[in-house]
Amino acid sequence: MAAPSSTTTTNIMLAIVEKKTSSLDLYRPLRNFIVINYSEREAQNLEDDLQTLKQLRSDVERGGTADSPPARRDLLQNYYKALCAVESRFPISPDKDHVNTVTFTWFDAFKPKQKASQQNIHLEKAAVLFNLGAVHSQIGLSSDRSAVEGRRQASHSFIAAAGAFAFLRDNVAMKASVGSSTTLDLSVECVGMLERLMLAQAQECVYENTIAKGSSPGVCAKISRQVGLFYEEALAALHVAPLNQHFDKAWIAHVQHKAALFYAEACYRYSLELHEKEEIAEEIARLKSGVNALLEAKKTSPKGAAQQLLDAINKLEINLNRNLERAVKENDRVYLMRVPPVSSLPPLPTFSMVKPMPMNEILDASREKMFASLVPDSSAKSLSRYTEMVDEIIRTQAEKLQQGSELARVRLKEMDLPDSILALEGNFTLPTALKEDVEAVQICGGPAGLEGELQQLKDLRRVNHELLVQTEEQLQKEATEDAQFRNQFGTRWTRPQSITLTKNLQDRLNRFAANLKQAAESDARIERSIREHSALLSILDCRPIESALPSLARPIMSLDASEDAIVGALKQSLRQLETLGAQRAGLEDMLKEMKRKDDILPKLMTSTGSHEDLFRKEISKYDHVCEEIAKNLEAQEQLLMHIQAQNDEFAVIFNLEDYKASREKSYKQIEAAIAKFREVKENINEGLKFYVTLQDAITIVKQQCSDFVMTRSIQCREMIDDVQRQIAGLSFQDGKTTAGYSYPSTGHAHLTQRSNSQPDPGNTSNTSHPQTPIYQPPQQPTVPAYTQSPYGSSQHLPPPYHASISSPPYTPPPNQHPTVSHEYGHPAYPGWQGPYYNAPPQQTGSMPPAPYTVPSPYPPSHQSGYYRQ
Secondary structure (H helix, E strand, C coil): CCCCCCCCCCCCCCCCCCEEEECCCCCCHHHHHHHHHHCHHHHHHHHHHHHHHHHHHHHHHCCCCCCCCHHHHHHHHHHHHHHHHHCCCCCCCCCCCCCCCEEEECCCCCCCEEEEEECCCHHHHHHHHHHHHHHHHHHHHCCCCCCCCHHHHHHHHHHHHHHHHHHHHHCCHHCCCCCCCCHHHHHHHHHHHHHHHHHHHHHHHHHHHHHHHHCCCHHHHHHHHHHHHHHHHHHHCCCCCCCEEECCHHHHHHHHHHHHHHEEEEHHHHHHHHHHCCHHHHHHHHHHHHHHHHHHHHHHCCCCCCCHHEEEEEEEEHHHHHHHHHHHHHHHHHCCCCCCHEEEEEEEEEECCCCCCCCCCCCCCCCCCCCCCCCCCHHHHHHHHHHHHHHHHHHHHHHHHHHHHHHHHHHHHHHCCCCHHHHHHHCCCCCCCHHHHHHHHHHHHHHHHHHHHHHHHHHHHHHHHHHHHHHHHHHHHHHHHHHHHHHHHHHHHCCCCCHHHHHHHHHHHHHHHHHHHHHHHHHHHHHHHHCCCCCHHHHCCCCCHHCCCCCCCCCCCCCCCCCCHHHHHHHHHHHHHHHHHHHHHHHHHHHHHHHHHCCCCHHHHCCCCHHHHHHHHHHHHHHHHHHHHHHHHHHHHHHHHHHHHHHHHHHHCCCCHHHHHHHHHHHHHHHHHHHHHHHHHHHHHHHEEEHHHHHHHHHHHHHHHHHHEEEEEEEHHHHHHHHHHHHHHCCCCCCCCCCHEEEECCCCCECCCCCCCCCCCCHHHHHHHCCCCCCCCCCCCCCCCCCCCCCCCCCCCCCCCCCCCCCCCCCCCCCCCCCCCCCCCCCCCCCCCCCCCCCCCCCCCCCCCCCCCCCCCCHHHHCCCCCCC
16 A cells, blocks of 8 residues: 555545566567577567567566656556567467467565466566556656646546556456466456546545535535545445455555545535525435444444544534534424435435546557567468458449449439539530530630631732742843843854743743642632631630530429429439438548558467457458448439439420430531631641742742842853954954853853953054943843842852752731732732743754753642642
8 A cells, every 4th residue: 555645634545556576588588489480580680679678678677666657657558568569479378389488477566475477478468557557546646636737637647547457457357367376456356446446536636626616515516426436336346355355454444434435525515505405304314324424434444544534534524513413403493394314315416527548549559560570470371361351342342332433423424414404504514525625726716816827828928929020020131131132242142042041940930830829729718618617617716615505494484383493302312412422432431441450460469269250250340331331322222213203304394305406416516617627727737838838949949040140140241341342353362252151051050161362462452442331231120129139249159050048938027018019919820921931942052951950849739738629
């Protein structure tokens, strides 16, 4: 028995001392078992766990004197969880194949000379739980109960102590008592008595706080009576075997006096309430009952009760007698009521404020990592089989849940729900794929954007047309100059005619013009297609696109105005169906969570019976979830049938079939509009690519023509000089002036330079004759606006007739139209006859063909789909 509390002279309480044990080495036997049954490597891997267990056992052996009560409490809790891990992996028993060199020895807490020794880990676990309850009682006894917070902490500690003893009684006590050597302090009877004693002291702390708060006499009486009942239950266990000869008489005297004290206290508080109600007769009876209880306790209880407790009893007895004397006088003089016998009184009311603290979570060893990698082969195989059984249940139930959800989805789709309800409310939408196609069309500009792209086609066509005109004007100007000089000088003008040299260029320009004309026709077909299908394409400009869909309207005339009720009932059924779907999702998550937490490995390792029996018991945990799933699916089936009937009625009233037909028609119109838009868009894109490619090709040919014109201009000046010298009577050697010009054959990249003739030294005097003025060609009209200078500088002449890289293709700026020659101002080429449409045939003779053999960079027309009809 612990020393009485010194915090108060009236409410003295009891604490329990810890059990003592003998020293024990767990390290070596467990390590040897690992080496023999697993491997040395496994033992090395578990070295830290073995050392931790060894240290925990050593700390427990020291007793509570070396540690503070809270530290001792934490130590015992950690050691208990470690023992649970050891129990599930190391079979400790006298069996030769088990850990048979470990013997646990513990001494009785109330009779220290008695001890128990067992090769059974249950004795160790039971002793640790007993000491845990004892430590909690010591923490409660050490609390300062002179203040409200101290009394609350003391009550909490006694509740925890009661929880530890209750956990010991329900889970370990019976197993520890099976051994050949046991002590009475670990019996079910003893730990049950200690649980009631701790609850009595916890309720007593609550009573002290109730008195301190000044609660009403009725409340104080109820709480006090419950304190007395807890003490009475503990006293009943102490008065019978096997505990009646095991505890010190002072313990029995203490519990008996406390039981009488709080019964009398309840009578006293209750009588105060009766006095206020003027129920004098019952007041007298309750006071007499309290006095008798105190007298009986003092007479029959053994000696040894603490003096503070006896003083409290005497003080209460004085108060009871004083009130009893006053009540008897009042009754004799005023009330004259008949006092009922004590045996006829009903039991005093009670109010329990405490109960044992649940210790399952505190002592849960399922998350204990010690020896986690050590799993016996037999247990692993059994665990694998159990896991397969659980997986089969999870898989089967998950398939049922998925089938139920799919069935609901298909049935609703068949009934066109909830789309028809949404359509009635104006919240309908397109099918996902169709809506994505419409959004893609609208993002790229929609039908309205096609007009801008058509304008781009026109602008590019005009630019190509103007490039052709400029190029033709270059060649025409050069040919006109050449013809003028030929008429002026006659046979002295010996160079080839321009029309002979430019035939290939003219042919290519004619092909470009033909392509451009054909492209204009394709552009016109695209434009006609847009105009013809403008009504169809206009549906794609609706934003949102749902505004183009028909709506589900209410009937024009209603006979009984039941539409709203029908719609409301259908919505309610759909909400119920949605709730069932959410429940299925929750049930599936519950199954997965149960499987995640389902760890039966410790039970498999400690099970001594059939594993099949254990499996059946553990699998039964899932039965209630499976039943809930079956109920859910059955409820859904009934609800779907009800929804089908409601939807049939809804369809008749709102003419749902006609709405579906018109909606499908709108879908097909949108699909047709998308197809036509894509077709037109593809043709426009192909046209744009065509014009850009053609512009590049025309630009290259234009540069070649510029090179040709520049070269011919240089030749012209040189020939004019020679002809004028002949006319002036200048002498040239061997008459080879005109022979100095040599024209390359077809395919040459440049002209051969003229050999300079040396003048006759004897005719030097001729140089003094005045020269005929050099011929100046007449002024020509200016080049159109888009004519480009072929060179940046005239200092270095490029090889004649070589195609040079032109500037990038021209792209007209918005709303800006280049100047068009008055002769070629038509939008395309219908009926236009440029000079290179009626070019004369090439003359035959000694003149070589034109030096233009550069292949056209523009692809043949048959390689493009732009010209399809």
